[in-house]
Amino acid sequence: MSTKDLHHGHSEQHAGAAITDHVHYQDTEGVIRFEADHGHHDSDRNKKNFIHTYIFSTDHKMIGKQFLITGIIWAIIGGGLSNIFRMQLGFPDVPLHFIGTIFGDKWAPGGKMTPDFYNMLITMHGTILVFFVLTAGLSGTFANLLIPLQIGARDMASPVLNMLSYWFFFLAGAVMFTSFFLPSGAAGVSWVFYPPLSAIRSAAVGSETGADFWLISMALFIVSSLLGGLNYITTILNLRTKGMSMSKLPLTIWALLITAILGLLSFPVLLGAAILLIFDRSMGTSFYLDKIYISGIGAMPHEGGNPILYQHLFWFLGHPEVYIVILPAFGIVSEVLAVNSRKPIFGYRAMILSMLAIAALAFFVWAHHMFVTGLNPFVGSVFVFLTLLIAIPSAIKVFNWITTIWRANIRYTPAMMFSVGFVSLFISGGLTGIFLGNSSIDIQLHDTYFIVAHFHIVMGVAAFFGMFAGVYHWFPKMYGRFMNRTIGFIHFWVTFVGSYCIFWPMHYQGMAGVPRRYYSHGAFESFNKFGALSEFITIAAIVVFLAQLLFVFNFLYSMYRGKKVTELNPWKSNTIEWTTPIHPGHGNWDGPLPEVHRGPYDYGKDGEDFIPQTVPMRPGETTHHG
Amino acid sequence: MTTYLVIAALLLIGMLVVQISKANEYINTLRGEDAELDTDKINGVLWLIFTILFLVGIVWSTWYFSPLFLPESASEHGHWIDTMFNITLILTGIVFVLTQAALGWFAWKYHGKKGKLGFYYPENNKLEMIWTVVPAIALTILVVVGLYYWFRITGPASADARVVEITGKQFNWLVRYPGPDGKLGTNNWKLIDETNAVGIDFNNKDGLDDVMPTELHFEVNKPYLLKIGARDVIHDVGLPHFRIHMDAMPGLPTHFKFTPTITTDEMKKKTNNPNFDYELCCDYLCGKGHSAMKMMVYVDTKEQYQAWLQKQKSFYETAIKGTDEEKKFKVAATGTVSTESGNTQTNL
Numbered sequence: 001m002s003t004k005d006l007h008h009g010h011s012e013q014h015a016g017a018a019i020t021d022h023v024h025y026q027d028t029e030g031v032i033r034f035e036a037d038h039g040h041h042d043s044d045r046n047k048k049n050f051i052h053t054y055i056f057s058t059d060h061k062m063i064g065k066q067f068l069i070t071g072i073i074w075a076i077i078g079g080g081l082s083n084i085f086r087m088q089l090g091f092p093d094v095p096l097h098f099i100g101t102i103f104g105d106k107w108a109p110g111g112k113m114t115p116d117f118y119n120m121l122i123t124m125h126g127t128i129l130v131f132f133v134l135t136a137g138l139s140g141t142f143a144n145l146l147i148p149l150q151i152g153a154r155d156m157a158s159p160v161l162n163m164l165s166y167w168f169f170f171l172a173g174a175v176m177f178t179s180f181f182l183p184s185g186a187a188g189v190s191w192v193f194y195p196p197l198s199a200i201r202s203a204a205v206g207s208e209t210g211a212d213f214w215l216i217s218m219a220l221f222i223v224s225s226l227l228g229g230l231n232y233i234t235t236i237l238n239l240r241t242k243g244m245s246m247s248k249l250p251l252t253i254w255a256l257l258i259t260a261i262l263g264l265l266s267f268p269v270l271l272g273a274a275i276l277l278i279f280d281r282s283m284g285t286s287f288y289l290d291k292i293y294i295s296g297i298g299a300m301p302h303e304g305g306n307p308i309l310y311q312h313l314f315w316f317l318g319h320p321e322v323y324i325v326i327l328p329a330f331g332i333v334s335e336v337l338a339v340n341s342r343k344p345i346f347g348y349r350a351m352i353l354s355m356l357a358i359a360a361l362a363f364f365v366w367a368h369h370m371f372v373t374g375l376n377p378f379v380g381s382v383f384v385f386l387t388l389l390i391a392i393p394s395a396i397k398v399f400n401w402i403t404t405i406w407r408a409n410i411r412y413t414p415a416m417m418f419s420v421g422f423v424s425l426f427i428s429g430g431l432t433g434i435f436l437g438n439s440s441i442d443i444q445l446h447d448t449y450f451i452v453a454h455f456h457i458v459m460g461v462a463a464f465f466g467m468f469a470g471v472y473h474w475f476p477k478m479y480g481r482f483m484n485r486t487i488g489f490i491h492f493w494v495t496f497v498g499s500y501c502i503f504w505p506m507h508y509q510g511m512a513g514v515p516r517r518y519y520s521h522g523a524f525e526s527f528n529k530f531g532a533l534s535e536f537i538t539i540a541a542i543v544v545f546l547a548q549l550l551f552v553f554n555f556l557y558s559m560y561r562g563k564k565v566t567e568l569n570p571w572k573s574n575t576i577e578w579t580t581p582i583h584p585g586h587g588n589w590d591g592p593l594p595e596v597h598r599g600p601y602d603y604g605k606d607g608e609d610f611i612p613q614t615v616p617m618r619p620g621e622t623t624h625h626g
Numbered sequence: 627m628t629t630y631l632v633i634a635a636l637l638l639i640g641m642l643v644v645q646i647s648k649a650n651e652y653i654n655t656l657r658g659e660d661a662e663l664d665t666d667k668i669n670g671v672l673w674l675i676f677t678i679l680f681l682v683g684i685v686w687s688t689w690y691f692s693p694l695f696l697p698e699s700a701s702e703h704g705h706w707i708d709t710m711f712n713i714t715l716i717l718t719g720i721v722f723v724l725t726q727a728a729l730g731w732f733a734w735k736y737h738g739k740k741g742k743l744g745f746y747y748p749e750n751n752k753l754e755m756i757w758t759v760v761p762a763i764a765l766t767i768l769v770v771v772g773l774y775y776w777f778r779i780t781g782p783a784s785a786d787a788r789v790v791e792i793t794g795k796q797f798n799w800l801v802r803y804p805g806p807d808g809k810l811g812t813n814n815w816k817l818i819d820e821t822n823a824v825g826i827d828f829n830n831k832d833g834l835d836d837v838m839p840t841e842l843h844f845e846v847n848k849p850y851l852l853k854i855g856a857r858d859v860i861h862d863v864g865l866p867h868f869r870i871h872m873d874a875m876p877g878l879p880t881h882f883k884f885t886p887t888i889t890t891d892e893m894k895k896k897t898n899n900p901n902f903d904y905e906l907c908c909d910y911l912c913g914k915g916h917s918a919m920k921m922m923v924y925v926d927t928k929e930q931y932q933a934w935l936q937k938q939k940s941f942y943e944t945a946i947k948g949t950d951e952e953k954k955f956k957v958a959a960t961g962t963v964s965t966e967s968g969n970t971q972t973n974l
């Protein structure tokens with residue numbers, strides 16, 4: 001940062017602003033003012049400094065796009081891995097020679113993958129999709145893109161921390177990607193990384209150097225997530241434009257705020273768990289280890305640790321993590337449903353309260369992952385109660401979404417399709433959670449395909465649907481063009497029907513006791529009856545994966561050749577991101593920041609199709625939101 | 627060659643989809659609002675069709691796959707779990723059908739129509755109350771019934787429960803039955819080696835008659851207490867027919883009590899499958915051999931069980947006595963403890 005930039009008219013009390021090259025400061029009334037060289041648009045900047053604009057950008061919109069595109073690349077890798085291991089489950093006899101070509105022949109002699117390679121695939125599939133795609137790719141993209149645009153801010157509170165957040169994420173990804181090509185391969189001890197398997201190098205090939213890389217990568221990722229989260233919270237609380245009270249915030253922003261708070265409170269615990277695990281692995285400590293004898297090696301020197309300790313620490317993040325994944329989707333879906341139903345979201349305040357309730361309860365349900373670890377049954381019973389309690393705010397949200405489309409005038413855009421699909425998936429996956437949350441039923445369903453079906457539907461596919469809804473909806477804001485609708489509808493129906501085809505039958509496998517993370521079910525008379533069903537699931541998984549390539553094509557093609565946006569507010573939306581220019585520059589609004597007078601969901605009110613937030617209240621007009 | 631053909635075919639299909647979509651988009655742009663309304667209608671109808679097929683499909687597929695599900699529970703507490711599962715299935719099933727049907731119905735009925743506005747309906751506290759209280763009542767029922775069973779399942783084992791020790795290791799199971807004395811000898815992980823797989827301490831005489839068979843046998847209708855542990859990493863004792871899952875962890879003993887109620891032979895008849903057998907599997911990822919960690923399980927009648935037991939010799943007798951291993955222990959060397967075989971049936 002040169003002194004010339006600092007010189008750019010900044011005020012003492014707002015040092016953070018000095019780091020942007022377009023300086024903004026906050027006056028005494030809390031209104032953001034903007035001092036800029038007007039007419040300084042992307043095209044000029046492009047000529048000026050490519051690296052500054054596209055690589056080390058501090059513009060929140062560019063950082064959002066960086067998160068999105070990195071997320072898409074990781075989604076292709078993570079999804080691709082699942083197709084490879086589905087081949088092993090559905091068609092174990094088909095040789096896959098490309099594995100040897102890419103990863104080395106020892107992983108797949110004669111095109112037949114080894115169990116170690118299978119374990120590596122499932123581990124990396126889980127890690128990549130949960131953390132890199134559904135946490136960074138989803139929160140990172142939409143928090144960065146939407147927070148300043150929807151609250152009326154020039155940029156994030158600290159744009160440089162924001163940029164660092166992306167680059168730590170990038171580094172985490174680089175480390176993880178490199179680990180695939182280590183001689184001992186990437187980590188292969190499942191994404192939950194339970195010790196002792198993950199703590200003792202000689203316990204598995206997947207616990208060798210790949211596990212070190214995994215832990216380093218996760219540490220970097222947590223730093224990224226914390227830098228981002230701090231910034232999101234600070235920005236939402238401090239940089240709202242005039243009139244944008246908390247009770248006028250769009251639900252997307254509420255969701256992203258609560259997500260960031262959850263991340264900030266829970267990710268450090270995972271960092272702690274990971275550091276203790278690094279100590280156990282490399283420095284001979286015994287936090288998680290006790291009384292271990294490894295065949296062929298002998299008794300290990302560790303004594304006095306407790307493997308359950310790690311599980312408590314892991315799930316103290318791990319459970320809030322599933323809400324970190326799903327809450328942004330809640331927000332996006334609420335917004336898209338309201339805009340395209342041409343109706344207010346039903347129960348705006350109930351939606352916020354239920355999200356707050358879910359977030360608070362998220363910290364008190366972690367042990368429901370541990371009902372059969374020998375946890376004291378009384379402790380288990382407390383967690384049953386708290387876990388089923390969380391179903392109440394979830395039910396409120398579902399009923400409110402359904403009421404939102406009741407008597408609507410629905411405009412089906414691809415974003416709307418994905419939002420309605422999200423509600424269907426959230427119902428299906430949420431209800432199976434009621435089985436698993438009840439400890440007595442969990443005794444039977446624990447670690448079977450039932451749980452795989454449950455969480456893939458409720459937080460995997462559903463969160464993806466939230467992400468797709470967001471991308472289709474805000475693509476015009478990101479690139480000034482529309483994505484192709486027809487391809488979007490095809491993408492939706494194939495993905496929606498296909499996802500149910502993949503995951504619904506897994507409930508049946510789970511009810512038959514089929515364990516998850518099995519390389520092959522052939523050894524068991526009770527489990528090997530599902531051959532045909534496994535083939536069906538594998539085919540469905542491949543079809544769904546191919547449909548995502550259609551989406552990627554649509555995304556890239558529309559970026560350059562899509563139909564151009566010709567009006568400021570193409571979706572006739574109330575929120576203020578649509579008052580920015582079609583191609584907003586760094587600083588978002590050319591003139592002064594918009595002033596907000598009403599809540600974001602005045603659709604169909606008083607005979608008007610929509611009333612943007614910037615329109616003053618008419619005399620005598622009543623408000624329903626706060 | 628086939629691979630290339632498949633890839634070429636997929637590319638062709640992809641290009642076809644893209645070209646048709648592009649053409650469709652141009653036409654829609656020209657047609658303007660009418661095209662949008664058509665899209666709304668088509669998608670609305672598709673939602674209705676999907677919802678009907680989805681609900682019918684789920685009922686059909688559940689019926690179709692039900693023969694592959696686990697047969698009737700072979701343990702006492704398993705029936706409680708199954709009851710709990712069925713109660714939950716009925717309650718959630720009702721909610722599932724109602725909400726999915728409402729979603730699909732509304733998605734079709736309220737698709738965009740010309741000149742129409744959405745109905746301004748921002749909130750209704752009475753409705754919010756209803757769908758807070760109704761789920762709360764339903765969930766209370768589930769929690770109460772669920773915990774009632776949970777405490778019965780996890781409560782203390784009866785005093786006459788027979789103890790069987792199950793130890794997980796990469797990649798097989800080790801089981802240990804107490805000998806005629808009815809007591810398991812103490813063990814110590816530092817004593818583990820190639821021969822003494824669970825590290826039985828033979829200085830303690832309770833261990834001298836312990837039996838380590840390669841299969842699990844239970845006598846029908848007798849209470850058992852499984853003492854579960856692991857040698858190296860986390861495993862999980864999975865006995866799906868008995869509705870049992872319990873983690874096996876190094877350094878942290880766990881247990882599970884149960885009473886088997888159906889013998890292997892009866893189950894062969896019930897399932898009409900002469901090849902039927904109970905199996906013990908590992909349910910927690912433990913490394914490369916995870917999916918092969920199997921042990922056969924037999925539930926015997928009293929006579930069958932006694933006959934099997936007669937054949938078992940103590941582990942000390944078969945594997946330790948007279949070997950170098952024996953020298954590690956003082957008691958055996960002094961010969962103060964009798965370890966005759968053939969006396970393992972009494973009191974077990």
